[in-house]
Amino acid sequence: MNRPSQSQTKNQDHLIWDLGKRHLSFGERPLVMGILNVTPDSFSDGGKHFSVENAVDAAFRMEDQGAAIIDIGGESTRPYSDPVDSEEEMRRVLPVIEAITSRLTIPISIDTSKADVAEAAVNAGAEIINDVTGLEGDPRMLSVASECKVGVCVMHMKGTPQTMQNQPQYKNVVQEIHEYLLARLKHCVTNGIKPERVCLDPGIGFGKTHEHNIELVRNANRFLETGRPILVGHSRKGFIGNLLGDKEADRTAATLGVSLALASKGVHLLRVHDVGWTVDAIKLFKTSISGVNNLASEKPQQA
Numbered sequence: 001m002n003r004p005s006q007s008q009t010k011n012q013d014h015l016i017w018d019l020g021k022r023h024l025s026f027g028e029r030p031l032v033m034g035i036l037n038v039t040p041d042s043f044s045d046g047g048k049h050f051s052v053e054n055a056v057d058a059a060f061r062m063e064d065q066g067a068a069i070i071d072i073g074g075e076s077t078r079p080y081s082d083p084v085d086s087e088e089e090m091r092r093v094l095p096v097i098e099a100i101t102s103r104l105t106i107p108i109s110i111d112t113s114k115a116d117v118a119e120a121a122v123n124a125g126a127e128i129i130n131d132v133t134g135l136e137g138d139p140r141m142l143s144v145a146s147e148c149k150v151g152v153c154v155m156h157m158k159g160t161p162q163t164m165q166n167q168p169q170y171k172n173v174v175q176e177i178h179e180y181l182l183a184r185l186k187h188c189v190t191n192g193i194k195p196e197r198v199c200l201d202p203g204i205g206f207g208k209t210h211e212h213n214i215e216l217v218r219n220a221n222r223f224l225e226t227g228r229p230i231l232v233g234h235s236r237k238g239f240i241g242n243l244l245g246d247k248e249a250d251r252t253a254a255t256l257g258v259s260l261a262l263a264s265k266g267v268h269l270l271r272v273h274d275v276g277w278t279v280d281a282i283k284l285f286k287t288s289i290s291g292v293n294n295l296a297s298e299k300p301q302q303a
Contacts, residue, residue, distance in 0.1 A: 015268065017229050018196040019107055019127040019151035024068065026229060026268045029286040030259075032278050033069040033109065033271040034062035035235065038092045039076045055096045063106055065276035069128065069269070070104065072096055072121075073111030077132050077206070089117050094124050101125025109153070115140035122148045128199075132157050132206060134184045146192035153199045153231055154184045158207025168207045174219045177202045181226055199229040199269065205237040213239035217258060220265040233271035234258050256281050264289075 017024045074092035109128035110121035115138040118129045128151040135141045181200045223230045240254045241247040272278045
């Protein structure tokens with residue numbers, strides 16, 4: 001198994017992600033980011049949390065299950081999805097953020113590529129801007145992220161949701177994405193975003209073939225070399241159905257399998273739909289390989 005080296009593991013123990021009001025620190029096991037899509041058309045859970053009441057209930061349920069972050073999105077980024085305007089996106093996400101921000105004990109992330117949506121979400125209580133375009137989709141996003149002084153997640157995507165699966169090609173997918181993330185990190189720092197505030201995401205499923213996605217999972221430890229927390233969002237995605245040989249199969253158990261593979265590579269954050277099962281699986285996985293006991297009372301590390 002291609003595990004992180006001892007030097008890599010040691011360096012990861014000291015990593016923090018500065019969110020402005022607090023920070024997250026990373027230990028032996030990945031933290032879990034719960035997906036909360038308030039959309040009618042997301043690929044896996046579209047419409048499930050479209051009402052404010054359902055979304056709020058889901059947020060508190062994921063917190064109880066052990067999520068370290070709740071990631072709220074109001075626009076589907078599935079392949080060939082239709083974009084929505086800023087006003088509609090804000091109409092979907094802001095009431096949810098406003099309803100939970102004073103009662104939730106864990107940070108809220110806004111999943112958006114629009115600067116005005118990000119700015120409004122931060123003003124409503126969000127502490128992380130999670131941008132699938134790597135802060136490149138909106139010319140104002142870099143300045144908004146710098147001025148808001150919150151955490152930022154920078155993801156790699158080739159093309160747009162409307163074009164990204166049109167035969168994406170790479171000479172070396174791991175190397176090219178590694179170089180892209182380092183370049184975006186440098187660009188963020190140049191534009192006033194401290195490196196401690198940046199998390200990086202190789203963007204599984206965004207402009208990659210099934211084979212590319214598998215290669216990224218197998219080599220996820222390579223991205224630890226960036227020196228920043230690494231987030232991976234693999235939950236229920238198409239490459240999992242392809243590996244199972246059945247696009248219609250339930251992907252929950254298979255997603256857990258990929259989560260454990262990523263945990264073995266040293267990935268810091270897993271963005272998933274099934275929070276409780278993922279948290280439990282990681283606890284038992286890490287206990288089994290490290291001999292650590294009494295994990296039942298552990299909480300995500302925040303300060």
